[in-house]
Amino acid sequence: MKLERLGDNEIFRGKTVIVTGGANGIGRAVASAFAAQQARVVIADIDEPAGKALEGSLNDAGGNTLFNRTDVSDPDSVHAMVAQAASASGTVDILINNAGIAGFKPFHNLTTAEWDKVLNTNLRGAFVCAREASKFMIGGGSIVNIASTRALMSEPGSEAYAASKGGLLALTHAMALSLAEKKVTVNAISPGWIQTRDPESLRSIDHSQHPSGRVGKPEDIARACLFLCHPENRFITGEQLVIDGGMTRKMIYEH
DSSP states (O other): OOOOOOSSSOTTTTOEEEEETTTSHHHHHHHHHHHHTTOEEEEEESOHHHHHHHHHHHHHTTOEEEEEEOOTTOHHHHHHHHHHHHTTTSOOOEEEEOOOOOOOOOGGGOOHHHHHHHHIIIIIHHHHHHHHHHTTOTTOEEEEEEOOGGGTOOOTTOHHHHHHHHHHHHHHHHHHHHTGGGTEEEEEEEEOSBOOSOGGGOOHHHHHTSTTSSOBOHHHHHHHHHHHHSGGGTTOOSOEEEESTTGGGOOOOOO
């Protein structure tokens, strides 16, 4: 695996970066981007085979990567993961709260247990990870919450997911104020359609309906994470960055 640099400097060299849900999709691209910048990357994910495989490929390519099997819906699991992440240098510098599940289901068929599973993973999990990681952000740090444009617009059957991502946006600006004294910036990214598998399956209409002219790629989100975590961009905090190829700005009429 080749480590492709998405930035033009090594400002993240030696920094400890936690990426939850880092074994696949957007998280995989984010972990790879920080590894390419010579950061020490902790891949926190429940998918052990994929996480171990990514750890191996990134390290073979010259990275400094550690996989930790983590269930973000379990506070004890999060606590142990963050402690391991901080063990090398005593600090955590960056947390990317990316772990999440969808759980779309017809409204009247959605059980309380299913609701709780989505909220506990997507929202409570992000809170617990931020609470624990920020304790080790000595002298400052950065937290990025991966939300969704589904926090802003919906389709039927997305109640639990939309609520969890909307909650992430509120959590973002609340934590930005609470952690300001620690010099920790907290921001959110709301991706739109990001194709994480089988990009060759996309149709021309999938691309053309985006004002940008294409469907998003995981690397689009990874570059935004590098930007928001760059120390020269610390004036940005409590904000939401929508990355969706312009779709949420597009008026759609049926003709």
